[in-house]
Amino acid sequence: MLLLRKLPGMPGWPAALGLRLPQKFLFLLFLSGLLTLCFGALFLLPDSSRFKRLFLPRRAAAGDSDLPRSPPAAAAAEPRHASPAAPRRLRDKLRAAARLGAPPAHTSAGGSKQQVQPGEGGAEAGTESAPAAPAAPRQTRAPFRFDYEKFHSSLRHPVLGRRGGEELETRARRLKIKEMMKFAWDNYKRYAFGKNELRPLTKNGHIGNMFGGLRGATIVDALDTLYIMELGEEFQEAKSWVEKSFDLNVVFKNKALELGEKLLPAFNTPTGIPRGVINLGSGMSWSWGWASAGSSILAEFGTLHLEFLHLTELSGNPVFTEKVMNIRKVLNRIEKPQGLYPNFLSPVTGNWVQHHVSVGGLGDSFYEYLIKSWLMSDKRDTDARKMYNDALEAIEKHLVKKSAGGLTYIAEWRGGILDHKMGHLACFSGGMIALGAEQAAEEKKQHYLDLAAEITHTCHESYARSDTKLGPEAFRFDSGTEAMATRLSERYYILRPEVVESYMYMWRLTHDPKYRQWGWEVVKALEKYCRVEAGFSGIRDVYTTTPNHDNMQQSFFLAETLKYLYLLFCDDDVLSLEDWVFNTEAHPLPVNHTNFKAKASMQ
Template identity: 30%
Template sequence: MLLVKKRYALPTFILTFLIYLVFTTLPPGAERSYVEHHSHPIHDVTEPAKDDDRIHWTKHAEQYPISDYVSLPTTSPSPIPQIQYDFPAESWLARMWRRRKQNAVKDAFKHAWKGYKDNAWLRDELSPLSGGYRTSFAGWAATLVDSLDTLIIMGLMDEFEDALEALEHIDFSTTDSIQINVFETNIRYLGGLLGAHDLTEGKYPILIKKATEIADFLYGSFDTRNRMPQSRWDWTRSASGQTIHPSGNTILAELGSLNLEFTRMSQLTGDQKYFDAIQRITDYLESAQKDTMVPGLWPMLVDARSLRFSDPRYTVGGMADSTYEYLPKEHMLLEGRTQQYQRMYESAMPPIKERMLFRPMTKDGADVLFSGNIYAGTKANRKKVDAQAEHLKCYLGGTVGIGAKVFNRTDELTIARKLTDGCIWAYDIMPSGIMPEIMYLSPCDDAENCPWDEQKWYEDVRARPPDHANIADTDEAAQMLIEKLGLVPGVAEIADARYMLRPEAIESVFIIYRITGDTKYQDAAWRMFRNIEKATRTEYAHAAISDVRQAKPKQLDYMESFWLAETLKYFYLIFSEPDLISLDEYVLNTEAHPFRRPS
């Protein structure tokens, strides 16, 4: 969920082209390290083939051992305000319609789960058009593990018991993948096991057993000179006793989004090494936070080897997102026993509000917000926000909403709602009723007074011609581009028209509904779900789509595990009783796995 395309427009063509090159070039290792696609169904889906000659991970002496672990804080907890709205009793009619919608979501999940179980059992991902499978996350049955707590939440306990039986066959000590994406493995596998463990209150020992296996495996990626993890981990080097080094180009989110899972491991097992590992990262991020090119924020790429922050690109979207998301959530999981995460959050929010948030110009006058990007490499562009709307950024409304409640920043709840409303608006304006991966909007010059200006929209469209073509400075040229590119009013460019079954929009819609009790968010969720179900349903499951500008978009042959772990879970929860996964009892990781708050 980290792969994104970045573009920044500057007044001159030369600067535009240079910045375009910078932001469309993915950093080394940004691609998945190992993806294998099988276009035909597998016949024996009981257990992946084993090869006894493969390298296996075992515990061994570390190259750079820790003599004294940083332990979980033991100071008294600080009171954390209530997050959820006090929902009144609902009428029987409201309950009936809510449950009908909830059951529709459950039916969609059961359809996708059956397709996975019948055609890709114990594999990472189902290919929803061909009925084949993909190996994309080390081959450890990513969809199965990622979906465990969704099965519990939806009451599908027979399916859950089948998944637990299959879990016995997963060997987390070996893989055909040469590199391990530590971040993805952490949030999907470790997070999935811990979420299922917490929901079942430790009833199934295999869950914490397997969680410990994968956590101990991942811990090996921290065995570097400065204890920063090698985020794209050459695990076979570590397994054979060779030295590893953190990368000079580490994606921020991959470094700063290990907190919740490793903290929960220390809370559950009493082993402080997990918390020690992530606390060193947190201290490193906090120490540099006010000295970056955009004080309060961290750039997209971090030099984890030399501990430098020289990359000029800043975003709260892909490549950075969950680092910011985890600040209030880690505060909650630690029961407010340290104020460190509150300090970091409160340092990040001012530059986010002042420099990244923008109101788009809309024909209907919708007062909504989005978060853009900053390129801080040149003085001329340091204060200019690039008006990129990205589906991955839609998590921000929920994060700001939680921060507003947890840290008593009540004035920011309005911002949280406007950010969430912006993503709903982006869904509603598309012919498919679904927001694209990446689009560029016409930003308002004045966020308080922003009437529709057709000429400004035309100018913004002409400023982003496809393939850097020379476009005449006329209304007719802009209108031709608008028609050719399928742009709707207020949208200057659609840089990536796909929908990848992503959860970020419904995530914030769910959180803001639980915070405010405003039923308009349930209404929006139902519109979103119906449009997604219509466009993505296949014979086997659900598929990503190629172009949301089309009423009947072409489907693509992949379905990431987060469709079952996150997207359908959030749709189900927004139509559930509010005490099911209450935000006052659970913290959800960035893959929507619920960790029980200790208090």
């Protein structure tokens, strides 16, 4: 999540438009997605790798041992095995970016103040008059202005729902998850505020190499979760920090539109497939050194569509849509082995580099964004729907298998040879298939709902068969083993959200009470094995009840895991699936019911 209201020398942006708190929340949602796009989608890590150094990081402040030493400006990143994780999509993959320039002056915000009263009954805001802001510098581009009234009138449900009659147990469980979020936030604020993530065992902050020199990742990731849970005071704390301290002054120097424009040079390849890394200052781009033959990654260039289309809708600039639609043209033109999409594609030749197919790491969010592009377009993007249908048909034909014990899983495909392994990262697919099933042809709707339920059940079994009732990073179906990790390097759990993500979608689409019960089992396991004195920590082995904690409260735990658990125990009209599509980091983007466009004007 990101709130950008005040830039150096400029009036607070949403305040200047006279927006109320719900309106500002819409800006938070969009800017959150844009931030995820810029510091995630183009910066992907391979299995079991992170990076030892940053590209062009800022110098460490004296006494900050977490800050990396600055390498030469053009130095290549050097991989290390900081974690055996095979990170899903954008979340704990490297967000490596170029130097962003000097940090902004920490001046106080001049925008309006909101006072939100937290509580289950709803948040109400009172707005005071803002002091006069300094005159803005002359603008060289047309700022976009969101037609809030038109958009708001198109929503079919209140953003935070109506909170009608509900069972006391459901409310109590939701309040428990809210307490977990507050506990995680309060400890982050106490020991790590302004750093990227909390180390709950040592009670200090972690900056590390994951976010390209930026700080405050947990604040940015948690903003919309705090809002949705109506933690008003905490939301204001986070918003205030972002206004004053979030170091994006160069990237967002004029408007958020400029940030999208800074990514465009990565598309300057013979095929238009973007390279994996871009220097936001110089515009130079290159592929990751570990990617075969300079290839780009499917889950990298395939996870731009939602944000780029929304950027065109808001700005009126078609270039963003043109870039991602060209990616589709390339993918539709190229021959696909058995109808499958391998994970590595050359941005120079437009040919596949390796025939490794995975619905988990390196491939996952490409498939997710196909069905979600169709949904976000209010079901007008028929090309996305067809691509999703064809891809799912190939996945079901070649990758979906059933174990001897009757568990349905999605294997990986390596040049025609199946690897009977399913990663935790692939467990989002139950929810994805359920979303697609809801809109499928009548003769296939129940089939795909059943498939989604079977995959979600398998992922639940990976939890149920562990001693902690939390799932391993990967589980296998070979040598008589089913839904269990067989390698020491796959036994850990780092507070991942994919399984509870599928529980949330399956609950919303079927209302089968078992999904809420399974979600509550996860809550209890998190409380018992991951909650420590100063936050929540991942564990290194889910098969022992004496946990060895990894001393990291991941930012995605607040952005996704707790959000999906909370929504699991909310009414369906809280961030209704009719009005909102969750991007790959669980930040909601609006369904385009009205095909709205922004109004541009010169200042």
